[in-house]
Amino acid sequence: MDSLVADMLYKSTRGEAGSVSFQEALFSGLAPDGGLYIPEVLPKYDASFHSSMVEMSYEEVAFAILKPFVGGCFSDQELNTIISEAYSEFRKSDKCELVNLSENHKILELFHGPTFAFKDFAMQMIARMFHQALKNIRKSITIIVATSGDTGAAAVHAFRNLEFVNLYVLFPKDRISEIQRRQMTTEKASNVSVVSVDGNFDDCQSIVKSIFNDKDFSKAVSLTGVNSINWARIISQVVYYLFAASRLPTSAKIDFCVPTGNFGNIYAGYVAKKLGVNIDKLIIATNRNDILHRTLSSGRYRKGEVLQTFSPSMDIQVSSNFERMLYDVYQCNAKIVRKKMESLQLNGSYDIEEDSLRTLKNDFISGVVTEAETLAEIKKVFMHSKMIICPHTAVGTKVSRNFLDEKNITISLATAHPAKFGDAVEKAISRKIVLPKSLDALFYKREKVVEAPNDVNYLKDFIRREQ
Numbered sequence: 001m002d003s004l005v006a007d008m009l010y011k012s013t014r015g016e017a018g019s020v021s022f023q024e025a026l027f028s029g030l031a032p033d034g035g036l037y038i039p040e041v042l043p044k045y046d047a048s049f050h051s052s053m054v055e056m057s058y059e060e061v062a063f064a065i066l067k068p069f070v071g072g073c074f075s076d077q078e079l080n081t082i083i084s085e086a087y088s089e090f091r092k093s094d095k096c097e098l099v100n101l102s103e104n105h106k107i108l109e110l111f112h113g114p115t116f117a118f119k120d121f122a123m124q125m126i127a128r129m130f131h132q133a134l135k136n137i138r139k140s141i142t143i144i145v146a147t148s149g150d151t152g153a154a155a156v157h158a159f160r161n162l163e164f165v166n167l168y169v170l171f172p173k174d175r176i177s178e179i180q181r182r183q184m185t186t187e188k189a190s191n192v193s194v195v196s197v198d199g200n201f202d203d204c205q206s207i208v209k210s211i212f213n214d215k216d217f218s219k220a221v222s223l224t225g226v227n228s229i230n231w232a233r234i235i236s237q238v239v240y241y242l243f244a245a246s247r248l249p250t251s252a253k254i255d256f257c258v259p260t261g262n263f264g265n266i267y268a269g270y271v272a273k274k275l276g277v278n279i280d281k282l283i284i285a286t287n288r289n290d291i292l293h294r295t296l297s298s299g300r301y302r303k304g305e306v307l308q309t310f311s312p313s314m315d316i317q318v319s320s321n322f323e324r325m326l327y328d329v330y331q332c333n334a335k336i337v338r339k340k341m342e343s344l345q346l347n348g349s350y351d352i353e354e355d356s357l358r359t360l361k362n363d364f365i366s367g368v369v370t371e372a373e374t375l376a377e378i379k380k381v382f383m384h385s386k387m388i389i390c391p392h393t394a395v396g397t398k399v400s401r402n403f404l405d406e407k408n409i410t411i412s413l414a415t416a417h418p419a420k421f422g423d424a425v426e427k428a429i430s431r432k433i434v435l436p437k438s439l440d441a442l443f444y445k446r447e448k449v450v451e452a453p454n455d456v457n458y459l460k461d462f463i464r465r466e467q
């Protein structure tokens, strides 16, 4: 190890698994007791750290933030290489970009990575972390992921041609956009299989779950997950909250508004706040799949039916990362978290008591946006600012308008490039949007896709044959 810091250890939100190193949390995703890994203690940064960030590049901020979290898993030089390679394909030197909607309302553009959605920020990092860690221990793994579009594209792009990783991406046939499909199927990497499953996203997800639950199979192929509950993805996302804050006057108090489904991105904002960033409120913006908004409003977390919307990457009714928040709200009482999760399993819901809900509301506020409002918001931003935003981003800017606080600076996160969701955008502003060159090029490439029935055993056989 290069510096004299004790290795950070990670514990489970359900309290019945032992503490593990960063490397183990990276590889296992879920803890053996079904909980999510969180650091045992968080570092705290003071004002001098924040002022030191002003002069730093994105990569330097990333190094400073990640170093204590990865502990002895990577040397300083390895971590530096991981970071610089992860962001080498981004189209902006600052990787993200702050633009003004109005005097104290800004957008943080997070879609300048290779697949045009914010998922690149974390996926590019986690791929190189896997690669370096596997190289160090000389081992190969199999990754399998179900996608409704953006995660799969980011994963294929990040993991392609990595020597120690075999990647399988399952997407629901005919239920993702053509651009999203082509982003996955036109990469010709020998270690990547893109599988079109004859079913919907839930079918893909349940195939992945059953494969993971087959312990013998998982062990035989060294199965690993990279979904949004992986701590390495969360901590990679924390970086842009700190970076954005470092580009504002140090006295500014910031409200961040995040269009969210799985509570991954906004939970990273909460971690940034705990690390000492000058964040006031974290604003949860949901589409009609509003489980998080309902939870905050009523104190009851209850699964609903998944509805299709213009912002499909948030069409989700189980916000897995919320379990990490519960753990904090109940002051690290793993027993209570276990009870709530049992209730979710048994009854499809759990309740958050009044005083705990109040604690939650110290940090979070929320809003829900209808389909018509999403389109109207895209149009409004276009008319007023000449800016074209994607439907997910519009859900965020719409909600943030309800909470603009003139003492604070509000930053709405722009999670995808509008061209990725061209149909909705064109409907909103009645004009064709021009595709960026690399997206246009997708239409001239040959696709490679594996067709599969909605059948776990078929996929297991397929993976076994390829080993």
Ligand SMILES: *Cc1c(COP(=O)(O)O)cnc(C)c1O
Pocket (backbone or CB within 6 Å): 117, 118, 119, 150, 151, 228, 259, 260, 261, 262, 263, 264, 265, 266, 313, 314, 392, 415, 416
């Ligand atoms: C994944 C995604 C989201 C939702 O992010 P969560 O971390 O699941 O809350 C929002 N917008 C876009 C474009 C996405 O791809």
